[in-house]
Amino acid sequence: MIEVRGVTKRYKEKVAVKDLSFEVKQGVVTGFLGPNGSGKSTTMRMIVGLDAPDEGTATINGKSYADLGVPLREVGALLEAKAIHPGRSAFNHLWYLAQSNDIPRSRVDTVLDMVGLSDVARKRAGKFSLGMGQRLGIAAALLGDPGVLLFDEPINGLDPEGILWVRNLLKGLASEGRTVFVSSHLMSEMALTADYLVVIGRGELISSGSVSDFINESSGQFVRVRSPQAEQLATLLTGFDAVVVREDDGALAVSRLSAEAIGTYAGDAGIRLFELSPQRASLEDAFMELTRDSVEFHGHGTQSAPTNDTELLAQSVTSGK
Amino acid sequence: MSLTLTPALQTPRPHLRTTSLLRSEWTKMRSVRSTMWTLVAMAIVVIGISVIGCLAITNSWATMSLGNRLSFNPTGFALKGIVFSQLVIGVLGVLVMSAEYGTGTIRATLTAIPNRPRVLAMKAVVFAAVSLVVGEVLSFGAFFVGQALLRSPAPHATLSQPGVLRAVVGGGLVIMVLGLFALGLATIIRHSAGAITSYVGTILVAPIIIQALPSSIGHPLMRFMPFQITNVMTSTNPSNDIGSAFSPWVGFSLLCLYAAIALVVAGVMMVRRDA
Numbered sequence: 001m002i003e004v005r006g007v008t009k010r011y012k013e014k015v016a017v018k019d020l021s022f023e024v025k026q027g028v029v030t031g032f033l034g035p036n037g038s039g040k041s042t043t044m045r046m047i048v049g050l051d052a053p054d055e056g057t058a059t060i061n062g063k064s065y066a067d068l069g070v071p072l073r074e075v076g077a078l079l080e081a082k083a084i085h086p087g088r089s090a091f092n093h094l095w096y097l098a099q100s101n102d103i104p105r106s107r108v109d110t111v112l113d114m115v116g117l118s119d120v121a122r123k124r125a126g127k128f129s130l131g132m133g134q135r136l137g138i139a140a141a142l143l144g145d146p147g148v149l150l151f152d153e154p155i156n157g158l159d160p161e162g163i164l165w166v167r168n169l170l171k172g173l174a175s176e177g178r179t180v181f182v183s184s185h186l187m188s189e190m191a192l193t194a195d196y197l198v199v200i201g202r203g204e205l206i207s208s209g210s211v212s213d214f215i216n217e218s219s220g221q222f223v224r225v226r227s228p229q230a231e232q233l234a235t236l237l238t239g240f241d242a243v244v245v246r247e248d249d250g251a252l253a254v255s256r257l258s259a260e261a262i263g264t265y266a267g268d269a270g271i272r273l274f275e276l277s278p279q280r281a282s283l284e285d286a287f288m289e290l291t292r293d294s295v296e297f298h299g300h301g302t303q304s305a306p307t308n309d310t311e312l313l314a315q316s317v318t319s320g321k
Numbered sequence: 322m323s324l325t326l327t328p329a330l331q332t333p334r335p336h337l338r339t340t341s342l343l344r345s346e347w348t349k350m351r352s353v354r355s356t357m358w359t360l361v362a363m364a365i366v367v368i369g370i371s372v373i374g375c376l377a378i379t380n381s382w383a384t385m386s387l388g389n390r391l392s393f394n395p396t397g398f399a400l401k402g403i404v405f406s407q408l409v410i411g412v413l414g415v416l417v418m419s420a421e422y423g424t425g426t427i428r429a430t431l432t433a434i435p436n437r438p439r440v441l442a443m444k445a446v447v448f449a450a451v452s453l454v455v456g457e458v459l460s461f462g463a464f465f466v467g468q469a470l471l472r473s474p475a476p477h478a479t480l481s482q483p484g485v486l487r488a489v490v491g492g493g494l495v496i497m498v499l500g501l502f503a504l505g506l507a508t509i510i511r512h513s514a515g516a517i518t519s520y521v522g523t524i525l526v527a528p529i530i531i532q533a534l535p536s537s538i539g540h541p542l543m544r545f546m547p548f549q550i551t552n553v554m555t556s557t558n559p560s561n562d563i564g565s566a567f568s569p570w571v572g573f574s575l576l577c578l579y580a581a582i583a584l585v586v587a588g589v590m591m592v593r594r595d596a
Contacts, residue, residue: 049435050428051595066435069335077432083425085353092352093429100337100345100433140429 001026001179002047002148007056009042009203016042017203019056024181024198026147029174031194031211032183035291039203040183041079044152047181048077060148072101072144078151082133086126090117090136093125094143103144111139130157138169148179155189167193187287201291222255223262226275233271240265251275337434339443345433346447350417359413360455363406363496364462370402371463375470382475395478396485399467400555403460403492407551410452410496411520414503417448419513428596437591441508445584448504449497456496464489484557491554491569498576499524499547505583509590524548540565550576 002024009017017039024030034040045051047058049065057064060075068074084093094108112118115135120128125136134157141149151170155163170193174180184190190197190211197214199206207214224247227233234244234252242257254262259278266273350356375398382390421427434440464478464485471477480486502523507516528548531539543549544565550572553559559566567575 045428045595048432050431065432068435070337071435072433075432079428079432080425083428085420085424085426087353087355088349088426089352092348093426096345096348096352097429097433099348100342100430102338102341 001061002181003059005057007053007058010054015203020205022198022208024179026179027174027177028195029170029180029193030196031190032198033190034200036185038200041152044150070101074146075148076141076146078137078141078154081130081157084125087124089122090125091121097140098143101144111142115139131162134158149173151182153183222253222279223259224251224277224279225254226251227271227273229271236269342443343447346443355416363409364459367402367406367459367463371399371467374398374401375467379472379475395471395476396488397556399464400492402463403555407499407524410500411503412517414500415507415516418504418507419516422511423513431596438588441588441591445501449501452500453497457493460489460492488555488557495551495554498580502580502583505587508587547576
């Protein structure tokens with residue numbers, strides 16, 4: 001279990017993390033979500049003792065990182081891709097780490113095999129692609145067979161097959177009872193991988209809880225209705241306290257009423273329906289909504305939000321689950 | 322995919338062991354090419370200068386002036402390469418630490434070994450051992466090769482002559498201590514280029530600046546320079562060869578003090594700064 005209590009971190013004038021508190025439980029995958037520059041990496045570095053918090057504490061199984069006797073056997077961390085000497089082989093990178101924590105040589109071969117780098121283990125890591133660097137970083141995290149694992153943006157640079165592999169790996173590790181904490185700026189990815197979410201923006205906690213709670217609470221659901229008598233239907237449903245919005249294609253987006261209720265009222269009034277489909281706002285929408293005010297770097301290239309894309313994401317998220 | 326718990330992983334020792342940490346540092350040092358290339362470069366410099374210099378002396382002895390013949394010191398001459406190897410060992414001392422910072426490897430190292438002064442101490446011990454062995458082998462190598470090439474009528478030295486053994490052993494010792502000084506600088510500065518520049522500044526540029534000063538100021542300062550200390554150490558008769566200077570072992574103690582200060586400051590800064 002990872003506990004972060006009232007942690008604040010300042011870099012000169014800038015506050016990177018502000019009074020942040022959360023818990024990461026064992027046996028589930030906890031996603032750490034936030035826009036770029038929101039303090040995710042800083043928080044992870046503080047958990048493993050690389051950066052010292054100005055206030056507050058971060059503990060692993062009740063101990064600060066520096067107090068872990070043999071750290072790699074308790075905690076594994078992938079903090080950045082390709083943090084490897086380009087002239088050193090993958091094997092030697094893992095072997096020096098293993099030696100320091102009395103991890104047997106056979107384990108180095110085992111983790112190399114697990115991440116699929118056995119064939120290139122003796123090659124210099126400078127020639128590795130970003131994806132191979134990520135795999136080596138994951139191998140290093142798994143080296144001591146630890147109960148607590150942290151991964152900072154593990155799917156960066158991976159191909160689709162690699163992404164699927166990481167997803168299954170994280171779930172597998174959690175199902176073995178380990179604590180798995182994984183950061184990402186991609187809500188859609190977290191929706192597929194994580195059970196719990198910790199969402200931060202500008203270094204502050206925005207929300208935490210289970211993924212399903214998160215979707216329900218942070219975004220309204222609505223029902224998409226198409227009817228040849230749209231005007232009549234809109235008037236009718238407004239009478240039942242529904243909020244009705246006319247969409248561009250003439251369909252109605254109805255919130256505050258269930259699909260069953262809409263169908264019943266329409267039937268009673270003799271209004272024909274061509275479509276009656278409950279919609280879930282995508283996690284991406286929910287995430288955007290939550291972090292809208294806390295995005296550090298705004299792009300100024302295009303103006304409006306791409307509604308069609310979020311629609312597509314909504315579908316992919318619901319079908320993926 | 323399932324994780325297999327190997328028996329050794331199930332019964333961890335409660336603490337990190339010093340021998341394990343030393344092995345780990347040794348793996349780190351030997352597994353990059355720069356270590357080997359730097360040591361090869363050092364061997365070429367130290368042995369090469371001895372070979373070229375001593376061959377030249379043997380061939381030109383007959384035509385040398387009386388003054389040059391009288392001031393010729395076969396030990397100091399064979400060890401001239403040590404002076405230049407100061408730069409090479411400095412580069413290696415810098416690289417073993419700055420490469421960790423430059424590549425981000427330091428973060429992997431510090432998650433494996435959270436006690437930072439211990440990381441620095443282990444690295445210093447392994448580096449000291451490697452540079453001492455290499456330094457002594459090269460110093461003795463340069464001496465013996467040089468003496469073998471010095472043919473009569475040019476004089477040659479033996480280890481039993483006064484000051485000779487101290488000069489040859491001292492050559493290896495200064496290489497080690499200067500390397501440790503560079504390691505400390507690199508830990509403080511954390512960038513290869515910056516650390517190498519300040520090392521070269523201390524070893525080579527500072528004496529040049531001091532020489533440019535009026536001698537009343539420059540002269541007393543010169544003996545504090547690492548460059549001067551190395552010259553004294555590798556000379557059999559420093560009071561004759563070199564003007565104002567500390568005795569070899571006083572100078573060497575001073576050099577050790579410089580390295581110790583650099584390493585202590587480095588250790589304190591490692592603890593105080595984020596990695």
